[in-house]
Amino acid sequence: MIETQSKTTKVTSFKMMTRKMQQLMYLSLLCILASTQLSHTLAAQLDQSPAKLEQNPCMNKATCHECIQTQNCGWCMKADYGDRPRCFLNTPKPEICPEEFIYNPDTSESIRINKALTWDSSGAAAMSGGGQYISGGSYESSASRQSSSSGSYSASGSSSSYGSSSSSSSGFSANLGSQSAFAAAAAGEIVQIKPQRVSLKLRINEVHNLDVSYSQAVDYPVDLYYLMDLSKSMEDDKEKLSALGDKLSETMKGITSNFRLGFGSFVDKVLMPYVSTIPKNLEEPCPKCDAPYGYRNIMGLSTDTYRFSTEVKQAAVSGNLDAPEGGFDAIMQAIACRQQVGWREQARRLLVFSTDAGFHYAGDGKLGGVITPNDGECHLNGEGMYTHSIIQDYPSISQINQKVKQNAINIIFAVTQNQYSVYQKLSGHIEGSSSAILSNDSSNVVDLVREEYSKISSTVEMKDNATGDVKITYYSSCLSNGPLTKTNKCSGLKVGDKVTFTANITVTKCPTDPKLWKQVIQIYPVGINESMIIDLEMLCSCPCEHPGSIGYEKHSTSCSKSGTLMCGICECDDLHFGNTCECSMSDVHLNNGNNNMCRQGNNTNAADCNGRGSCVCGACECKKRSNPEEIISGKYCECENFSCERNKNLLCSGPDHGICECNRCVCKPGWTGSSCDCQTSKDTCMPPNGGEICSGHGTCECGVCKCKSTDDGRYSGKYCDKCPTCSGRCHELKDCVQCQMYHTGELKNGDDCAKNCTTFTPVGVEKVKIDEDKDEQLCVFFDEDDCKFTFKYSEVGELVVHAQEEKECPPKVFMLGIVLGVIAAIVLVGLAILLLWKLLTTIHDRREFARFEKERMNAKWDTGENPIYKQATSTFKNPIYAGK
Ligand SMILES: *[C@@H]1O[C@H](CO)[C@@H](O)[C@H](O)[C@H]1NC(C)=O
Ligand SMILES: *[C@@H]1O[C@H](CO)[C@@H](O)[C@H](O)[C@H]1NC(C)=O
Ligand SMILES: *[C@@H]1O[C@H](CO)[C@@H](O)[C@H](O)[C@H]1NC(C)=O
Numbered sequence: 001m002i003e004t005q006s007k008t009t010k011v012t013s014f015k016m017m018t019r020k021m022q023q024l025m026y027l028s029l030l031c032i033l034a035s036t037q038l039s040h041t042l043a044a045q046l047d048q049s050p051a052k053l054e055q056n057p058c059m060n061k062a063t064c065h066e067c068i069q070t071q072n073c074g075w076c077m078k079a080d081y082g083d084r085p086r087c088f089l090n091t092p093k094p095e096i097c098p099e100e101f102i103y104n105p106d107t108s109e110s111i112r113i114n115k116a117l118t119w120d121s122s123g124a125a126a127m128s129g130g131g132q133y134i135s136g137g138s139y140e141s142s143a144s145r146q147s148s149s150s151g152s153y154s155a156s157g158s159s160s161s162y163g164s165s166s167s168s169s170s171g172f173s174a175n176l177g178s179q180s181a182f183a184a185a186a187a188g189e190i191v192q193i194k195p196q197r198v199s200l201k202l203r204i205n206e207v208h209n210l211d212v213s214y215s216q217a218v219d220y221p222v223d224l225y226y227l228m229d230l231s232k233s234m235e236d237d238k239e240k241l242s243a244l245g246d247k248l249s250e251t252m253k254g255i256t257s258n259f260r261l262g263f264g265s266f267v268d269k270v271l272m273p274y275v276s277t278i279p280k281n282l283e284e285p286c287p288k289c290d291a292p293y294g295y296r297n298i299m300g301l302s303t304d305t306y307r308f309s310t311e312v313k314q315a316a317v318s319g320n321l322d323a324p325e326g327g328f329d330a331i332m333q334a335i336a337c338r339q340q341v342g343w344r345e346q347a348r349r350l351l352v353f354s355t356d357a358g359f360h361y362a363g364d365g366k367l368g369g370v371i372t373p374n375d376g377e378c379h380l381n382g383e384g385m386y387t388h389s390i391i392q393d394y395p396s397i398s399q400i401n402q403k404v405k406q407n408a409i410n411i412i413f414a415v416t417q418n419q420y421s422v423y424q425k426l427s428g429h430i431e432g433s434s435s436a437i438l439s440n441d442s443s444n445v446v447d448l449v450r451e452e453y454s455k456i457s458s459t460v461e462m463k464d465n466a467t468g469d470v471k472i473t474y475y476s477s478c479l480s481n482g483p484l485t486k487t488n489k490c491s492g493l494k495v496g497d498k499v500t501f502t503a504n505i506t507v508t509k510c511p512t513d514p515k516l517w518k519q520v521i522q523i524y525p526v527g528i529n530e531s532m533i534i535d536l537e538m539l540c541s542c543p544c545e546h547p548g549s550i551g552y553e554k555h556s557t558s559c560s561k562s563g564t565l566m567c568g569i570c571e572c573d574d575l576h577f578g579n580t581c582e583c584s585m586s587d588v589h590l591n592n593g594n595n596n597m598c599r600q601g602n603n604t605n606a607a608d609c610n611g612r613g614s615c616v617c618g619a620c621e622c623k624k625r626s627n628p629e630e631i632i633s634g635k636y637c638e639c640e641n642f643s644c645e646r647n648k649n650l651l652c653s654g655p656d657h658g659i660c661e662c663n664r665c666v667c668k669p670g671w672t673g674s675s676c677d678c679q680t681s682k683d684t685c686m687p688p689n690g691g692e693i694c695s696g697h698g699t700c701e702c703g704v705c706k707c708k709s710t711d712d713g714r715y716s717g718k719y720c721d722k723c724p725t726c727s728g729r730c731h732e733l734k735d736c737v738q739c740q741m742y743h744t745g746e747l748k749n750g751d752d753c754a755k756n757c758t759t760f761t762p763v764g765v766e767k768v769k770i771d772e773d774k775d776e777q778l779c780v781f782f783d784e785d786d787c788k789f790t791f792k793y794s795e796v797g798e799l800v801v802h803a804q805e806e807k808e809c810p811p812k813v814f815m816l817g818i819v820l821g822v823i824a825a826i827v828l829v830g831l832a833i834l835l836l837w838k839l840l841t842t843i844h845d846r847r848e849f850a851r852f853e854k855e856r857m858n859a860k861w862d863t864g865e866n867p868i869y870k871q872a873t874s875t876f877k878n879p880i881y882a883g884k
């Protein structure tokens with residue numbers, strides 16, 4: 001530091017420059033200091049943080065249900081358990097809490113119904129059933145497995161000893177399982193998803209993985225309902241469809257032998273402005289047209305597929321006014337009227353919706369004065385006509401979507417090119433639907449249906465109806481053997497391919513409504529009426545908190561007969577309180593508003609008495625320390641007299657300096673500071689030979705001078721009396737050096753020099769050189785004659801000054817000569833410029849004049865010529881004449 005300093009001084013002899021540089025140096029030094037300090041504190045904080053993270057989440061959980069709602073925590077319900085926290089992270093030793101008193105349920109899963117898949121490529125058993133359907137043989141194999149979770153005691157062990165709820169529920173579902181399996185066996189049921197019913201007990205925030213397998217059965221029944229827009233523009237489509245009807249049913253029969261086909265048609269509500277209501281038009285809206293109608297189920301789903309062509313051919317087209325049609329009414333009825341349309345329970349249900357126009361939806365009914373919302377029910381009369389067409393509004397997209405979900409229908413929108421983009425967007429909002437382009441005369445309908453069907457049947461998408469706090473995510477590797485990826489959809493499946501989805505089920509928190517702690521959740525493949533039912537029970541409360549189980553005792557002796565013992569803790573009646581309800585309301589003067597008198601403020605998370613004492617009838621009894629010198633005190637045990645700041649490992653710098661009271665040092669007179677390590681007296685800051693505190697260049701802190709940095713430089717030394725870098729020191733010495741060495745300057749008169757300059761006598765040297773090791777400073781000044789004089793001083797102990805013997809004076813300059821010379825030069829230059837300008841203008845003028853003269857000469861010929869004047873003689877030239 002000093003080294004650089006002196007170098008700087010050497011190089012720049014001008015004071016201002018030196019000062020600036022010095023300031024810069026200090027600034028950078030400060031920066032370095034500050035940054036090292038910062039990194040120290042950072043490092044210190046980093047050291048601390050892991051300790052904070054490792055905090056035990058179970059501590060402070062005061063009740064059993066709060067405890068088991070926290071991940072990995074268990075509860076000890078032993079009655080006389082002392083002050084130990086009952087909610088633990090690490091299982092306590094059996095002698096502290098015997099196993100039978102521990103409630104630490106694990107997430108558990110038990111499979112209630114597990115019928116084999118009808119078509120399982122991996123299992124030969126399914127095939128050996130002989131036919132396509134196998135009656136569930138293994139339905140009652142209710143396998144129960146324990147998920148590997150951190151707790152060490154099994155849930156089944158503890159739950160069997162407390163409460164009958166779990167065992168009764170399992171008995172119930174087992175019953176249910178055998179019943180449905182029996183029914184299934186009778187009906188020759190097809191099974192495409194496995195398992196079918198699972199009971200789950202889930203701890204909060206613990207991820208549970210559940211495997212669901214799906215495999216598409218061979219020859220799975222297919223129901224295809226063809227819903228057709230029969231407005232006039234679709235006439236040619238109708239012709240084509242009736243021609244293709246046989247081909248369509250043959251194609252579908254090639255896919256499955258179990259195929260049914262149905263047909264329905266729609267126009268629109270018979271109201272203005274959808275349909276013309278002029279009486280003549282109502283009967284025959286267009287030539288050879290039927291009267292308009294809303295929707296009509298012409299042919300329910302039937303195996304008699306050859307009837308289809310006839311029915312389509314016979315169906316008459318009708319006419320309407322506006323472009324969008326009432327297709328939504330028709331979709332709603334076709335789905336809702338399960339009986340009339342004849343949807344089978346177990347079948348892939350396809351609804352082909354073909355149109356060449358847009359659709360009306362909820363709200364459009366207002367145009368025709370229909371405001372009653374659609375109720376989603378079936379309203380067909382005996383002839384299959386929709387009766388509520390002009391009573392109820394069109395359904396909304398979400399109503400349709402909901403119905404589609406409930407009934408596992410796959411809608412195929414077969415629409416013309418110009419409508420495709422609209423219906424494509426619509427299919428994005430309806431589960432399991434797709435859209436395809438129908439040629440304008442429906443000639444490609446067979447290919448379209450076949451392609452869409454294979455698209456639908458070759459993908460499987462898992463959905464569920466979990467809501468709120470239950471989160472389900474799906475992982476699957478689909479057909480590859482690779483790692484699981486997060487997806488609920490697999491495509492490219494062929495019949496018999498088995499895919500397994502892993503559903504991660506988590507309950508993020510317990511719902512506030514205890515009714516929701518038991519839920520039924522359905523996981524289903526989109527478009528198939530089969531599902532896996534999960535009977536989910538969230539482990540949100542402890543059995544010992546409910547009457548009738550061990551650990552629950554009313555008017556317990558452990559609770560002074562004034563409360564209920566629940567899971568080892570007392571729930572006191574209204575008139576008592578205290579850990580064992582030993583305190584009566586009448587005993588204690590209550591301070592209003594603060595329910596818990598052993599907790600400071602409203603902090604419900606804090607432990608009673610800050611965890612350093614026990615609450616006895618509303619007052620804290622603080623713990624005793626093993627060292628009798630160490631005392632915990634205060635209303636909430638918030639004070640300690642052993643945890644104050646230490647200095648040199650002495651509490652409050654030792655008893656001479658201060659004592660520790662309530663986590664804070666109280667200093668003895670004469671001492672101050674957070675650890676009483678500072679003297680209040682400023683005597684030690686006084687320079688020994690008198691003067692101001694810290695020589696006026698600093699403040700006295702803690703008995704030690706803190707020197708300031710000023711513009712002049714930075715003061716140092718015990719009393720801030722030194723300032724090696726201050727340029728001011730050079731100034732102080734300057735006059736004396738000047739008068740003593742050169743007999744010039746302010747002190748040159750009389751005996752001023754002898755009087756004022758007593759501290760030192762400069763030593764003359766030929767050339768001043770700085771010896772950096774000796775902390776010497778260089779001073780350079782110019783005196784009134786502009787002569788440069790240089791001296792150096794060092795203040796190590798004695799002030800020693802070395803000055804250059806000879807001043808360096810600039811050679812004398814003849815000022816008048818310079819001034820005159822400059823004036824002359826300016827005048828000369830001015831004259832020269834003047835002359836140049838004159839010359840240039842003269843040349844220019846000459847040229848101009850010459851040109852003018854020339855033009856005047858040239859202009860002579862036309863003087864006086866009158867443009868109107870015509871000469872009396874005209875001269876003609878004969879261009880052909882070549883002679884002279
Ligand atoms: C789905 O199948 C079940 C029986 O397996 C049946 O009770 C239910 O009605 C079916 N749902 C639909 C929408 O067909
Ligand atoms: C149907 O489409 C063909 C071309 O694909 C076109 O030539 C024909 O005019 C269209 N017919 C109607 C009625 O739009
Ligand atoms: C879900 O389960 C899979 C398969 O066990 C596992 O790899 C994945 O980490 C789980 N995801 C979460 C969020 O726990």
Ligand SMILES: *[C@@H]1O[C@H](CO)[C@@H](O)[C@H](O)[C@H]1NC(C)=O
Nearest residue numbers: 464465466467519520521522
């Ligand atoms: C899920 O669907 C099943 C069967 O339809 C139903 O019983 C259950 O209540 C539904 N669960 C939720 C959370 O909606």
Ligand SMILES: *[C@@H]1O[C@H](CO)[C@@H](O)[C@H](O)[C@H]1NC(C)=O
Nearest residue numbers: 593594595599600601602603
């Ligand atoms: C405690 O809460 C009540 C109301 O919730 C509030 O009025 C009071 O100021 C709070 N006291 C403290 C110490 O935070």
Ligand SMILES: *[C@@H]1O[C@H](CO)[C@@H](O)[C@H](O)[C@H]1NC(C)=O
Nearest residue numbers: 629630631641642651659660
């Ligand atoms: C704490 O206080 C007690 C009683 O006031 C006293 O005897 C003891 O010396 C104190 N301890 C310390 C470390 O100051």
Ligand SMILES: *[C@@H]1O[C@H](CO)[C@@H](O)[C@H](O)[C@H]1NC(C)=O
Nearest residue numbers: 735746747752753755756757
């Ligand atoms: C010299 O010293 C006398 C008294 O010590 C003081 O009055 C005077 O101002 C000083 N002269 C200069 C130029 O500092």
